[in-house]
Amino acid sequence: MAKLVPVPSGSMVPDRDINKKPVLECVDLGISFGGLRAVQDFNIIIGPTEISGLIGPNGAGKTTVFNLLTKVYQPTQGTILLNGKDTHGMNTMQVNRAGIARTFQNIRLFDNLSVEDNVKVAMDANMHYSMWSGIFRLPSYWREEKAAHEKALELLSLFSMEKLAHIQAGALPYGAQRRLEIVRALATNPSLLLLDEPAAGMNPSETAELMENIRKVRDTLQIAVLLIEHDMNLVMNICEGICVLNFGRIIAKGTPEDIQSNPAVIEAYLGKK
Amino acid sequence: MRKSSSAPFHFLTYFLVIGAYAALQVLQARGELSATMRGMLVPICAYVVMAVSLNLTVGVLGELSLGHAGFMSVGAFLGTSTAIALQDAVPVPGVRLAIALVVAALCAAVAGFLIGIPVLRLNGDYLAIVTLAFGEIIKAIFNNLYLGVDAKGVHVSLLEDTTNTAADGRLIIQGPMGIGGIQKISTFTAGFILILISLIVIFNLVGSRAGRAIMAIRDNPIAAQSVGVNLIKYKMMAFVVSAALAGSAGALFAMNYSTVVANKFDFNTSILILVFVVLGGLGNMFGSIVAAAVLTILPEALRPIAEYRMLLYAVLLIVMMLTANHPLVKAIFNRFRQTGQIQLETDDEEKEAA
Numbered sequence: 001m002a003k004l005v006p007v008p009s010g011s012m013v014p015d016r017d018i019n020k021k022p023v024l025e026c027v028d029l030g031i032s033f034g035g036l037r038a039v040q041d042f043n044i045i046i047g048p049t050e051i052s053g054l055i056g057p058n059g060a061g062k063t064t065v066f067n068l069l070t071k072v073y074q075p076t077q078g079t080i081l082l083n084g085k086d087t088h089g090m091n092t093m094q095v096n097r098a099g100i101a102r103t104f105q106n107i108r109l110f111d112n113l114s115v116e117d118n119v120k121v122a123m124d125a126n127m128h129y130s131m132w133s134g135i136f137r138l139p140s141y142w143r144e145e146k147a148a149h150e151k152a153l154e155l156l157s158l159f160s161m162e163k164l165a166h167i168q169a170g171a172l173p174y175g176a177q178r179r180l181e182i183v184r185a186l187a188t189n190p191s192l193l194l195l196d197e198p199a200a201g202m203n204p205s206e207t208a209e210l211m212e213n214i215r216k217v218r219d220t221l222q223i224a225v226l227l228i229e230h231d232m233n234l235v236m237n238i239c240e241g242i243c244v245l246n247f248g249r250i251i252a253k254g255t256p257e258d259i260q261s262n263p264a265v266i267e268a269y270l271g272k273k
Numbered sequence: 274m275r276k277s278s279s280a281p282f283h284f285l286t287y288f289l290v291i292g293a294y295a296a297l298q299v300l301q302a303r304g305e306l307s308a309t310m311r312g313m314l315v316p317i318c319a320y321v322v323m324a325v326s327l328n329l330t331v332g333v334l335g336e337l338s339l340g341h342a343g344f345m346s347v348g349a350f351l352g353t354s355t356a357i358a359l360q361d362a363v364p365v366p367g368v369r370l371a372i373a374l375v376v377a378a379l380c381a382a383v384a385g386f387l388i389g390i391p392v393l394r395l396n397g398d399y400l401a402i403v404t405l406a407f408g409e410i411i412k413a414i415f416n417n418l419y420l421g422v423d424a425k426g427v428h429v430s431l432l433e434d435t436t437n438t439a440a441d442g443r444l445i446i447q448g449p450m451g452i453g454g455i456q457k458i459s460t461f462t463a464g465f466i467l468i469l470i471s472l473i474v475i476f477n478l479v480g481s482r483a484g485r486a487i488m489a490i491r492d493n494p495i496a497a498q499s500v501g502v503n504l505i506k507y508k509m510m511a512f513v514v515s516a517a518l519a520g521s522a523g524a525l526f527a528m529n530y531s532t533v534v535a536n537k538f539d540f541n542t543s544i545l546i547l548v549f550v551v552l553g554g555l556g557n558m559f560g561s562i563v564a565a566a567v568l569t570i571l572p573e574a575l576r577p578i579a580e581y582r583m584l585l586y587a588v589l590l591i592v593m594m595l596t597a598n599h600p601l602v603k604a605i606f607n608r609f610r611q612t613g614q615i616q617l618e619t620d621d622e623e624k625e626a627a
Binding site for chain 2: 070072091092093096097101102104108109110111112113117118120121122124125127129131133134135136137141144145148184185187188
């Protein structure tokens with residue numbers, strides 16, 4: 001496990017990432033819905049190969065943070081710097097093309113498409129042949145489709161799903177659907193992968209496998225991962241930095257050991273002694 | 274578990290179209306087709322193209338359009354006008370027809386693009402209502418449009434004829450009287466070729482990255498955006514291609530008659546085409562073709578029973594809808610559709626392990 005070291009703004013990143021530009025930096029990020037401040041003063045720095053966790057009780061604003069990062073909601077305060085670039089004014093599609101890919105708490109696959117096509121849709125932004133090349137089946141169509149097919153199988157094989165390539169996505173078992181969503185997100189070549197409750201509904205052996213896979217993804221693709229999860233075993237095992245959210249505010253940040261013994265966190269989860 | 278693969282089904286669709294064309298040509302050559310049937314060959318082709326093109330919007334893109342006849346109207350009027358204007362310049366009817374169909378497709382594509390700008394930002398019911406209004410607006414425009422061509426060029430006026438078309442020229446579109454004196458240059462062979470082109474365009478589009486993106490938007494727009502798919506671009510692409518094909522179908526349809534009026538392409542026509550699509554199955558081009566052909570012939574075939582014709586037509590429509598949606602029929606059809614590729618996987622253990 002990497003040691004966390006402080007960076008000038010006061011946040012922490014793993015020691016191997018200390019001299020690298022952070023992949024994500026949120027400064028005073030916040031959003032209000034009418035009078036309700038769903039998230040406020042959200043400050044976080046994520047190193048380029050860091051696996052970090054975002055935890056907190058139900059309704060704390062975790063998924064709202066994801067929706068802010070991916071511009072499903074436009075933030076009403078603060079800035080988001082992605083690889084040092086301000087994402088102000090971008091929409092969901094542009095943020096994805098700039099490097100953030102995500103999965104959803106309630107699985108959102110393209111149910112009627114095959115597993116392989118689900119992955120290929122995510123490569124669309126990196127494919128260039130025109131509508132006419134597609135209609136007339138010009139050489140650029142064959143070339144790019146072949147490359148996309150190979151890349152899709154390669155990504156699917158990361159999660160041992162290459163044999164399922166021709167199955168309709170909606171017909172997959174639950175666990176496989178969750179894995180496919182991650183593969184699809186990876187197909188967009190992200191620098192930051194957001195996982196919204198990736199282990200929800202999984203049994204302990206599936207969860208263990210998922211942990212291995214998340215580490216493998218980080219190691220092979222050298223990307224950062226930010227995950228929301230209620231399974232504390234998973235969070236404490238694979239996250240290097242953890243950020244705890246309650247009522248839209250960060251109440252604690254640090255290594256898994258710090259968080260487990262933090263009185264504010266214990267109070268948020270269990271109530272006052 | 275269902276595997277998704279539709280390639281063999283495409284082959285079957287082409288086979289059906291080519292086979293039907295060949296069979297009808299043989300029947301026609303042997304004089305075994307009635308005059309009514311011969312007169313219906315071109316309209317059937319036009320309705321088939323209308324049905325498959327609407328299926329691109331409704332079945333593949335998943336947006337309900339209630340104004341598809343509007344695009345047909347644009348193509349019919351502007352394509353036919355082009356053909357009439359070129360009557361002397363291009364003497365060969367086949368070439369003139371081809372030019373007219375291309376112009377019709379382009380004009381309808383432009384109309385589709387313009388209506389698409391506001392419409393595709395809307396979803397569901399809103400899109401249906403705006404396309405419905407579009408169909409009515411197009412009808413109103415062509416009912417009040419005067420278009421004349423003479424040596425000095427093209428003259429256009431609205432509401433009343435102030436085009437001052439010279440005596441040596443010709444007033445082509447005459448407001449509520451539409452276009453008269455059309456040379457019937459549409460042929461069954463031209464209709465057959467148009468169907469083949471439509472199928473190639475739609476199947477190849479659906480089988481390319483554009484088609485994947487369009488279907489992804491249909492299945493889950495939020496997820497599609499989150500993986501970098503350009504929603505507006507692909508919705509527009511499907512909508513415009515659909516409109517262009519409808520436009521050329523309109524021109525083919527119009528040039529099978531000596532006159533064409535705007536009221537022919539009304540809300541009822543849009544709904545009729547939607548019925549073909551729904552009955553044939555959303556996203557199922559094969560079904561659209563069969564439904565369009567059968568439901569165009571049916572009212573004529575029922576003519577002997579005179580007054581009860583439309584009553585029986587409605588009853589048959591309901592029976593067909595119920596049959597097509599029966600689980601048993603669907604299961605048989607699915608098996609047939611995937612030609613043995615699909616099996617229901619029984620070993621759940623293996624599924625869990627995978």
